[in-house]
Amino acid sequence: MSPQLRRLAAALAGVPAKPAAKAAPGKVPAGKLPTRPSGKLIPKPSWRAPSLRLRLIDAVALAAGGLLLLKLIGFAAEDGTPRRTDFAQVLAHARTNSEPADPSVTGSVLPKEEGEAAKDPLKDLPKPAAKAPPESGSAAERAILEKLGARREALQQRNRDLDTREQLIENAERRLESRINDLKFLEDKAEGGAARKAESEAAALKPIVTMYETMKPKDAARVFDRLSLDVLVPVVVAMNPRKMAEVLAVMQPEAAEKLTVALAMRARGVAPLPASPGAPPLPPNELPAIDAPMR
Incomplete structure (x- = not known):
């Protein structure tokens, strides 16, 4: 190692550098070319013995070369052909003025479905059977x-x-x-x-009623005394009350009484009383007797 590198390493390590040893008479210090007595430099021989010491720059170069070699091996193992980086593709396009080739055309990239199948090899495997439900409790x-x-x-x-x-x-x-x-x-x-x-x-009764109303009260009374109540009551109801009053005044008292009772029962909505079973049938112009309460 040269004296300059030694001094630099000592300064970094904090160790005081040793003073350079004086060259013995007749010896040339390391790193300096020998001089002639006249002051001219003696040229170095063209061939030098190989040095076994490894310098720092050599180590860096070896490391960079090894890293580059590993990257190349990795690219080759990935898909068989090294890929261009984006910068390299842009540079090639600028130089040749042509569009970069589609990697799917060359076959370097698998179709989407094949790529997905390659990425997921377990997709086609049969699914495990569903777990049976646990047994019931207690x-x-x-x-x-x-x-x-x-x-x-x-x-x-x-x-x-x-x-x-x-x-x-x-x-x-x-x-x-x-x-x-x-x-x-x-x-x-x-x-x-x-x-x-x-x-x-x-x-139907209107003509009959009109006929009896035009007759004299005495003549109409003689006819009404002999008529049955079933026929007489509808005719009397249809007649004018004033005309009927004149006829009723000249009728026989018994006939007038029966006619009055029949008209009252009709107005009250009560049917005429039936005759007793043992009694003889009443004449058609008579009403059944009404039993008055005892006082």
């Missing part, structure tokens, strides 16, 4: 589960029964509504028939 848990299942079935059956009852009730309501509508129709029909019957009877 007997108490099984009993609770059975009770819950029975309770659920009972609730479901009850819901079905309720649905059936609701359907039956709805059907009954529909039938009842239909029956009510039929009864209303029959009632309206009956009322309409009764009204039409009353109108037809009134229209």
Whole structure:
């Protein structure tokens, strides 16, 4: 090692450098060329013995070369052909003025599906069978589960029964509504028939009523004394009350009394009293007797 490197290493290590030894007479210090007595340098011989000492720059060069060799080996082992870096591709494009080749065209890059299959070799393996569910717990848990299942079935059956009852009730309501509508129709029909019957009877009795109203009261009274109440009452009801009052005044007292009782019962909506079973039939112009309460 040269004296300059030694002094530099000593300075870095903190050790005082030793003074350079004086050269003995007749000897030339290391690192200096020998001189002639005239002061001229003696040229070094062209061949020098090989040095076995390893310098720092040599070590750095060897390390860089080894690193470069390892990288080349790694690239070759990765895909067989070294890839260009982005900078190298840009530089090549600038020099040749041509687009860089697509690596997929040369076959250096596998298709996407093949690449995914190569990346995931375990994808095609059959999936493991699903784990069987663990065995049920203790007997108490099984009993609770059975009770819950029975309770659920009972609730479901009850819901079905309720649905059936609701359907039956709805059907009954529909039938009842239909029956009510039929009864209303029959009632309206009956009322309409009764009204039409009353109108037809009134229209039929109108000529007879007009005839008796135009007769003299004495003549009409003689006829009314002999008529039955079933025929006389409708005619009297249809007559004018003033005209009927004149006729009633000249009628026989018994006939006038029976006619008055029949008109009162008709106004109250009470049917005439039937005759007793053992009594003889009444004449057509007489009413049954009314038993007055004892006082």
